[in-house]
Amino acid sequence: MSASPIYLGVIGVGGVGTAFLQQLARFPNAPQLVVLARSSQTLLAPTPAYSPAIPAADWATASAAPSLTKSGALQAEEIATYLAAAPGRAILVDNTSDISLARQYPTFLKKGISVVTPNKKGFSDDLSLWKDIFASAAEGKALVYHESTVGAGLPVLSTLKDLVATGDEVTRIEGVFSGTLSFLFNTFAPASGSSDAQWSAVVAQAKELGYTEPDPRDDLNGMDVARKLTILARIAGLEVSRPDSFPIESLIPAELESLPSSSDGITQFMTRLPEFDAQMANIKDTAEKQGKVVRYVGSIDVAAKAVKVGLQYFDKDSAIAGLKGSDNIISFYTKRYGANPLIVQGAGAGGDVTAMGVSADLIKAVERLR
Ligand SMILES: NC(=O)C1=CN([C@@H]2O[C@H](COP(=O)(O)OP(=O)(O)OC[C@H]3O[C@@H](n4cnc5c(N)ncnc54)[C@H](OP(=O)(O)O)[C@@H]3O)[C@@H](O)[C@H]2O)C=CC1
Ligand SMILES: N[C@@H](CC=O)C(=O)O
Numbered sequence: 001m002s003a004s005p006i007y008l009g010v011i012g013v014g015g016v017g018t019a020f021l022q023q024l025a026r027f028p029n030a031p032q033l034v035v036l037a038r039s040s041q042t043l044l045a046p047t048p049a050y051s052p053a054i055p056a057a058d059w060a061t062a063s064a065a066p067s068l069t070k071s072g073a074l075q076a077e078e079i080a081t082y083l084a085a086a087p088g089r090a091i092l093v094d095n096t097s098d099i100s101l102a103r104q105y106p107t108f109l110k111k112g113i114s115v116v117t118p119n120k121k122g123f124s125d126d127l128s129l130w131k132d133i134f135a136s137a138a139e140g141k142a143l144v145y146h147e148s149t150v151g152a153g154l155p156v157l158s159t160l161k162d163l164v165a166t167g168d169e170v171t172r173i174e175g176v177f178s179g180t181l182s183f184l185f186n187t188f189a190p191a192s193g194s195s196d197a198q199w200s201a202v203v204a205q206a207k208e209l210g211y212t213e214p215d216p217r218d219d220l221n222g223m224d225v226a227r228k229l230t231i232l233a234r235i236a237g238l239e240v241s242r243p244d245s246f247p248i249e250s251l252i253p254a255e256l257e258s259l260p261s262s263s264d265g266i267t268q269f270m271t272r273l274p275e276f277d278a279q280m281a282n283i284k285d286t287a288e289k290q291g292k293v294v295r296y297v298g299s300i301d302v303a304a305k306a307v308k309v310g311l312q313y314f315d316k317d318s319a320i321a322g323l324k325g326s327d328n329i330i331s332f333y334t335k336r337y338g339a340n341p342l343i344v345q346g347a348g349a350g351g352d353v354t355a356m357g358v359s360a361d362l363i364k365a366v367e368r369l370r
């Protein structure tokens with residue numbers, strides 16, 4: 001008996017989306033890709049057959065094919081209605097960082113469309129949205145997987161969920177949660193050897209490597225880390241109301257804080273950042289004078305309900321100081337694990353490793369839906 005068909009809508013074809021589509025093309029028994037959208041364009045498999053599907057590997061070439069329906073940007077509700085009418089279960093993969101789309105997850109889920117995403121916005125915004133997402137999933141008998149929202153493809157959420165589900169008591173979670181900030185500090189202020197790199201040049205490099213958020217200020221202002229800690233804290237049982245409900249140390253120079261959030265604002269920010277290199281050099285030198293290095297870290301003290309995000313100095317021979325590249329390190333302190341935490345470590349940003357988490361989530365969702 002052949003497996004029942006599953007229909008797939010994918011939104012976002014940037015660094016993560018492109019890597020995801022390449023991985024999808026190699027899935028055996030892959031779901032039928034029937035929607036592929038970016039900000040200005042949508043490809044659809046024609047109705048009512050929802051066939052032919054969009055070829056994941058060469059969607060860009062196939063977008064010229066007359067067999068596919070093309071349109072401009074569609075409203076999320078329109079995509080939800082299209083997927084809900086497919087002749088089988090459907091899954092939405094959101095590879096954008098769009099909060100408006102994330103606010104529509106309940107619409108998809110109530111219609112029975114499962115959601116798989118690396119987009120952390122929806123899970124770290126108002127607590128009411130978090131609750132709505134999971135209540136809507138239960139109502140629509142749909143699934144939600146978002147492993148890559150924390151630690152990219154690293155098994156961070158699945159590990160925490162397993163600890164909680166099996167009755168362990170998680171007391172503290174701490175570590176380095178940003179691939180971008182890890183790369184910036186490991187490169188700018190290495191624990192061994194020295195570096196002449198300017199802060200702004202390393203920021204530009206992190207953007208080029210695809211580690212940053214679409215707007216790198218979301219990494220530098222600490223919000224990306226705060227969002228990840230909000231997600232972890234909620235899974236650990238804390239009702240964090242919003243990602244800005246606790247103190248967050250920002251690395252954005254005060255003079256650049258009021259630049260617009262548009263793409264023009266990003267360009268202005270990147271152009272003017274070199275003017276402020278001395279500020280970060282001072283922080284690096286202060287740590288150096290104490291024989292230490294500076295790193296950007298976060299922690300959740302579950303019993304105290306306290307979340308902290310910001311800079312800290314570390315001994316040069318510590319695990320955090322010695323991280324390489326875009327590595328994250330996340331330590332789970334629990335009753336069962338005692339004084340020696342369960343540690344997850346590895347690349348925490350980049351298209352391929354993030355897409356791996358999305359693809360693995362999709363495989364899990366497909367297995368449960370078939
Ligand atoms: N990069 C990384 O290392 C990691 C990223 N993530 C998350 O993965 C997600 C994607 O990141 P990344 O690929 O780097 O981002 P990119 O900026 O490279 O790509 C974003 C894509 O989303 C599309 N898009 C944005 N808004 C909409 C919308 N409203 N409707 C349709 N399409 C839209 C863009 O369209 P267009 O092509 O038209 O511009 C683009 O294709 C983000 O949520 C990020 O936080 C998570 C972990 C690690
Ligand atoms: N911009 C983020 C990407 C992954 O979430 C980071 O650098 O960690």
Ligand code: NA
Nearest residue numbers: 147150152154
């Ligand atoms: Na992860």
